[in-house]
Amino acid sequence: MRAVVVQDGELSVAEVPLPVPGPGQIRLRVTRAGICGSDLHVRVHADASADVAAEVGYPDFMRPKHRVVMGHEFTGVVDEYGPDTRRRWRKGQAIVALPLIRHGDDVHMIGLSEHAPGAYAEYMLVAEDAAMPVPAGVPADLAALTEPLAVALHAVHRGAVTRRDTAVVIGCGPIGLAVILMLKALGVRRVVATDLVEGRRELARRCGADVVTGEPWAGLTKPITEIYGTGLDALHRLRQVPGLPWWQAVRAARRFSGGPVVFECVGVPGVIEDIVTHAPIRSRVVVVGVCMEPDTFRPTMASNKEIDLRFAFCYDPAEFHETLQMIARRRIDPRPLLTGVVTLEQLGDAFDRLRKPGKHAKILVDPGNG
Structure with missing residues (x-):
């Protein structure tokens, strides 16, 4: 299959083996993948990110010498199930998933480790337990923005x-x-x-x-003396009222002082x-x-x-699910974020465009096009 591989900061389209789903895993045919600011950073600062990841307990974060398929914002359709899966959704069902996957006893960050190839590819693996079905009527362009x-x-x-x-x-x-x-x-x-x-x-x-x-x-913003003066004036007025517990009024005002x-x-x-x-x-x-x-x-x-x-860093599974439902129920309209869709062959150029702030916000990749 075709995928975009990064090594030593260089992006290139390559033929890589079709992934085989292991226990508890699903193979997706990727329909859309988003280019994240983290991807732009890691492409040129992989060692710095890997050092921090190692310090917090994840030693397998990508480094420049590794050949990595990035892409951790994605949606796709179910293509194949691995063993020990519940086969929750039919083949062809659109799903999204948290970008974490277990291989044996190890947990890996999808798209940010050579052990967990990501969505800049025609196919990828996700954990069945981390996957969620895309509600009917939600197009791939919007589902890919869940992450x-x-x-x-x-x-x-x-x-x-x-x-x-x-x-x-x-x-x-x-x-x-x-x-x-x-x-x-x-x-x-x-x-x-x-x-x-x-x-x-x-x-x-x-x-x-x-x-x-x-x-x-x-x-x-206000000068600190103006804030202190306002406080003294308020205290003066409060203490003019006989029998008023002024300290309770001050205590109540704290809720509105932020x-x-x-x-x-x-x-x-x-x-x-x-x-x-x-x-x-x-x-x-x-x-x-x-x-x-x-x-x-x-x-x-x-x-x-x-x-x-x-x-703030990342999210929890409930927040991921809540976001997907907000998109489906049109509580949020993320279409203004979308400023382009590219093929795998155009991904390198899209990375370069996004590094120069301008009209672009979120560029998506369509791995099946081209």
Whole structure:
């Protein structure tokens, strides 16, 4: 079968053996695969990613010398079952799956290990228990977006965002746009989006951002003396009321004293420091962008402003399932994310285009075309 193989940062179309499903596995005929920002990073920073993965207990993350078929965002149709499967779905049924698979006693990350070839291929293997049927009426182009949208849903959950919160999305690449889509689908009333690239700002508008700006903090930040002054004025008024337990009123006001929820979706050094410096007091900051280099920020600034700094990675199976159902029920419309479909032969060019921020957000691969 045909597949795109990466080795030493180079992508090439190659003939590779047709995978044979093992115990508990399904072979899929891939219908669509998404190009993830992680794929762009790992192509050139594989060792850095592999070192971190090894430190947290996964020693088989891809390295430059490995020959790897990437692609962990995908949908396909059931082609063949392996032994010890329940054969839950008919052949030809469209499914999506978590990008994890077990080989013997080892668990591998699909598309990010030479032991688990991914979706930039005509066929691939998935775990039956990790697979979910695509509801009727959901086209392959949208089903393939389940994985990146699940990342966004998890990030929104990590931010504990409510409808009355203001959400600020820094960076309108594919993951930032997915976060905007999720925030609006969950009813967040005010979403502010910012990006340096006009094409991405336009995509943010199409994804439902209420405010698209180059200056996200306008109207949100106040000098610390003004905040202290407001507090003293309120305390003065409260203490003018005889018998009023003013401390209870102050305690109740805490619920409304937080700043916005900020989503860092850029992933380059210096962005966290910039957010910590400029975000309003008591902001919750969710780091979603994948920064592959060491970075610094000033803890004393974060402490003075009581900034909550959280990091988001991946999703859980329930969030993956919830995302698929949101797509099927049209609670979320991810079509603005889609900016192109390419063949396996065009994949290398698509990688190059996505590394230059512009009009593109999510480019899908159709392995059966060409």
